[in-house]
Amino acid sequence: MFSIYCPYCEEHRSEEEFHAKGQAHIARPEDPDQCTDAQWGEFLYVRDNPKGLHSEQWYHAVGCRKFFNVLRDTQSYVIHDTYKVGEQPSSVSEAPGVSQAKSTS
Amino acid sequence: MQSYSSFGLLKHALSYHEQWQRAWRNPTPKKHYDVVIVGGGGHGLATAYYLAKVHGITNVAVLEKGYLGGGNTARNTTIVRSNYLWDEAAHLYEHSMKLWEGLSQDLNFNVMFSQRGVLNLGHNLQDMRDIQRRVAANRLNGIDGEILDTRQVQELVPILDCSQQARFPVLGASWQPRAGVARHDAVAWGYARAADALGVDLIQQCEVIDIETEDGAATGVITKQHGRITAGRIGCVVAGNSSVLANMVGLKLPLESHPLQAMVSEPIKPILDTVVMSNAVHGYISQSDKGDLVIGAGIDGYNGYGQRGSYHTIEHTVQAILELFPIFSRVRMNRQWGGIVDTCPDACPIISDTPVENLFFNCGWGTGGFKATPGSGHVFAATLAKGVVHELAKPFSLNRFKTGALIDEHGAAGVAH
Numbered sequence: 001m002f003s004i005y006c007p008y009c010e011e012h013r014s015e016e017e018f019h020a021k022g023q024a025h026i027a028r029p030e031d032p033d034q035c036t037d038a039q040w041g042e043f044l045y046v047r048d049n050p051k052g053l054h055s056e057q058w059y060h061a062v063g064c065r066k067f068f069n070v071l072r073d074t075q076s077y078v079i080h081d082t083y084k085v086g087e088q089p090s091s092v093s094e095a096p097g098v099s100q101a102k103s104t105s
Numbered sequence: 106m107q108s109y110s111s112f113g114l115l116k117h118a119l120s121y122h123e124q125w126q127r128a129w130r131n132p133t134p135k136k137h138y139d140v141v142i143v144g145g146g147g148h149g150l151a152t153a154y155y156l157a158k159v160h161g162i163t164n165v166a167v168l169e170k171g172y173l174g175g176g177n178t179a180r181n182t183t184i185v186r187s188n189y190l191w192d193e194a195a196h197l198y199e200h201s202m203k204l205w206e207g208l209s210q211d212l213n214f215n216v217m218f219s220q221r222g223v224l225n226l227g228h229n230l231q232d233m234r235d236i237q238r239r240v241a242a243n244r245l246n247g248i249d250g251e252i253l254d255t256r257q258v259q260e261l262v263p264i265l266d267c268s269q270q271a272r273f274p275v276l277g278a279s280w281q282p283r284a285g286v287a288r289h290d291a292v293a294w295g296y297a298r299a300a301d302a303l304g305v306d307l308i309q310q311c312e313v314i315d316i317e318t319e320d321g322a323a324t325g326v327i328t329k330q331h332g333r334i335t336a337g338r339i340g341c342v343v344a345g346n347s348s349v350l351a352n353m354v355g356l357k358l359p360l361e362s363h364p365l366q367a368m369v370s371e372p373i374k375p376i377l378d379t380v381v382m383s384n385a386v387h388g389y390i391s392q393s394d395k396g397d398l399v400i401g402a403g404i405d406g407y408n409g410y411g412q413r414g415s416y417h418t419i420e421h422t423v424q425a426i427l428e429l430f431p432i433f434s435r436v437r438m439n440r441q442w443g444g445i446v447d448t449c450p451d452a453c454p455i456i457s458d459t460p461v462e463n464l465f466f467n468c469g470w471g472t473g474g475f476k477a478t479p480g481s482g483h484v485f486a487a488t489l490a491k492g493v494v495h496e497l498a499k500p501f502s503l504n505r506f507k508t509g510a511l512i513d514e515h516g517a518a519g520v521a522h
């Protein structure tokens with residue numbers, strides 16, 4: 001079970017207080033009307049799903065009820081960083097989806 | 106291949122069962138195969154078997170990084186049913202169901218398919234409306250299904266708490282009598298043995314680390330243990346690791362890999378002779394022939410490849426099961442485990458060609474792949490044999506995530522295994 005640090009509440013809380021909400025840093029296309037079906041489909045459905053480092057959104061459902069980001073390893077389950085929406089993770093530079101970094105293999 | 110029969114059993118008893126042939130060979134891989142199947146689970150082995158049997162393509166290798174049937178095939182709760190809502194899914198799962206019904210004879214291997222029926226409980230009016238709709242749709246598709254009221258459910262499962270005071274009152278259920286359970290390991294072993302007998306090479310401890318392409322077509326795989334193996338066509342059937350394999354050719358899939366857990370109790374005397382599932386409380390239970398209660402849970406919400414899950418998911422499931430079956434309150438749980446399921450946005454599989462020629466994927470079965478093992482292998486074998494996606498599998502193409510023609514089976518697949 002995870003003990004997750006909420007960057008808004010500024011404390012570690014049990015996993016049961018949170019909901020995982022999937023991959024982070026997915027930008028909504030600026031003009032959906034100009035998207036091809038393939039582009040829109042990719043935005044809606046296609047995910048990195050890496051075995052390794054994963055930037056993901058979590059929701060502090062029974063706490064502050066805010067969304068924030070977690071940088072977590074999907075194999076070791078180690079949480080490397082948690083950070084607010086709009087911020088970048090501090091510790092790992094090769095994080096997927098961050099600063100136009102190429103996706104990890 | 107040595108044929109299994111009761112006469113054989115008697116004969117081998119005379120030699121203390123020490124003379125049985127090995128069930129399959131352990132070959133060294135060749136340099137080239139007509140078809141390479143990545144993933145030696147139930148679906149991959151079934152694919153290999155039907156390639157050899159139906160299509161006569163025997164120059165086939167199944168590459169498995171661990172041991173045969175050691176992934177989700179060994180980790181599911183063995184439920185087999187075909188009561189899916191939408192035509193496309195219903196046809197695919199019913200195709201599978203029909204193959205299940207003759208599978209033990211076909212493979213000469215007892216897969217212990219037991220058509221003991223599956224109940225999907227309804228706990229509120231909306232559940233019952235959904236059940237009515239789904240059963241009606243099933244019957245229009247020629248799939249058996251009945252709607253039971255509380256009294257009928259109680260008669261079928263006397264130990265289920267159907268009282269007015271129940272935390273989750275049972276208003277009724279859908280009932281598919283032809284559904285049931287099968288011995289999961291036997292399915293993998295049966296397909297492996299039958300495929301091997303037809304000449305398929307089953308290569309265990311052989312991990313694919315890269316897929317080679319040339320001019321937009323896949324030409325072979327690089328393995329960690331045996332180097333390069335070239336192939337006419339490649340079929341990837343690797344469940345939770347599908348995204349990892351797709352990434353080798355720069356392809357991204359609409360998949361998320363999640364841990365899904367199950368558990369068994371200590372063996373107890375026969376008490377439950379059917380399968381009870383409940384979408385609303387997220388639990389499903391049956392009793393194995395050995396006597397242990399087989400209980401399944403929901404997926405963990407986060408992505409994970411760790412083959413283990415969260416404790417609160419177990420707790421949630423056990424709470425739900427105990428509300429339904431108070432009689433089990435003092436049964437002790439024996440083992441718990443997790444598998445990695447590749448979930449799709451519409452809870453339906455992907456059986457598809459890809460932008461890379463000669464590379465095919467069969468994935469996205471999510472939480473309910475076991476029941477589809479024979480059908481999945483059958484249609485994927487046809488796809489690999491002809492290079493064209495099988496008619497039943499066409500609606501499950503990757504293309505649906507562009508066209509928007511999704512097949513939303515969340516209702517029927519919710520907790521289905």
